[in-house]
Amino acid sequence: MITILSIILFTLLILVGKSRGLKTFGIFYLNLFLILVYLFIISIGLNAIIHAIIICIVVTATTLFGLNEVNVKTKSSFKAIMIILVIIFLLTFFIGKRANIQGFSAESLEAIGGYSFDINYDMTNVLIGMFLITTIGTIIDTSISISSALNEVHINNPHLDKKELYNSGMNIGKDIIATTINTLYFALVAEFIGFFMWHYGSGFGYIINYKSFVVEISKLLLSFIASILVIPLTSYIASRDLLK
């Protein structure tokens, strides 16, 4: 099934995007491969947080410089993403360490029941790593949209100064926020529907403190926050770098 779908995706990408479609397909599978590499790395006992950060940096570099070229706009995106990664790391670290949301909830009990829980590995680290990798896709997407649009603005209006360029970056950002939030919401909504069907009839107070609900909603909100905060940062760094 996976092979058939991959072939269909490959054909469609080539038909719509020609050489860019080929690159997209390559980057998509490379990123999937990197997530699997991450799983392998942590399963042999290495630190899940540090390696999640390394994987995020590698993914950013390959997606930015592979799908596009090495130029001012991708370089300034890269800088902005690194700063956002630090902010999101602090936030996920705070939530992950304090909220006790590592490991599994009662819904998974049937699936995990047959396995040993004696794994001698702190699941909190796996959770924080998962949060970081979840947000990286949308951060890259938003950041590159802003920096390439700003690049176009700069080419068409070379007389704009740093402040004007920053403002137009923010204007472009305002336009893409709504659709980005929408995309993320629907990407995760099926999990919420399943969750609510499972806990149908439970009260609000029960749900908002429930482990797997807090995991899902944190994932969603962290992705929202990351993709919003990357807008002013990319606008600032790109407007500075483009005028250098």
Add this chain to the structure above:
Amino acid sequence: MNIKKKIIISFILSFLTILFVYNDYFLYKKPILKINDIKEKIENNGTTKEKNITQTISGTIKNGKYKGKEVKVINHTTTSGVYDEQLHKHSEVFVEVKSDLTAIGINGVKRDKYVVILIIIFINSIVFVAGRKGIKTIVSLIANIIISLLAILLFQKHARTWNMLILYLFVSIIFVTTSLLITNKKSKKTFSAIVSSIISFIVSFSLAFIIIKLYKKPIPYWTLEYIEAVHDYENFFYVTILLSGLGAIMDIAITISSSLHELILKDPTIKYKNLLKSGKEICKDILGTMNNVMLFTCFTSVIPMTFLLMKNNIVLGDAIKMYSQVEIIVILTSCINIVLAIPISLYVSAFMLHPSKKRKESI
């Protein structure tokens, strides 16, 4: 209102909300224990790789009829924390208290404050970055959440006799219309984005449906998270596919219809053929980025499960086959739906936005 005033007001509001949620014990009926002290006994009896921890917790009950009373409770946990909670001094837990003030056990951790903190950061950042458009986005998000909850309610009320897939096909149309109408002005380009989104998701979903139906081997639907809540495994799987790509399809539809609208505004006499040609260039630019968003946002949910399997000496390939196959199928079909949405949106928008008289002339 100037920006300084706005910052001060939002800071005060956020602070008050956080203060409230840190002291909202009265909202709960179950007794909440605020931990004052934890004594830990860490031991390793030699039979396990991880260490077992026995936490003797003493704390104060914060609500209900035992409010203010000191209570002790014991919590068994491990250093891995796969299915247990290692509590900290700042944790608050729900407990069951007997009349002689002995707690019989922990019923879960109070986590509402973390959700509220994240929501506050989200609202503050979106309002400061996007202003009025940010507020509109929040409204559209709330509308979508309400529609989602109503759909679940409807489905459960009718004793699940309805076909889940057909219900969600209708709900998707409502999703598309409301979210696009709230975040965009009522105009021809919004209307064309709505039509192209609906056509895109129906066409691409039907295609995915046929491909999967034609495939003879069974797909392990039951490994999808929460699927046991739904009796109709197969239809829940299709609903997941349908909804996952929906936001991205709307994104593509509105981007293409706005760009075509711009092109027509700049040159009202543009020929239909040239409009399509410029549209195709725009398509190339938006291709690709969305696929990565889908991959990272959706696929990471399999990390904890796959990790546990691998720690149980199951090799990566088998772990993926057992528990991540469905997730990969969902992501791939969503990606196919997204890529298909690009040419569909292009032709639908071009057809709807191009002044019809001129189209006839150019053909």
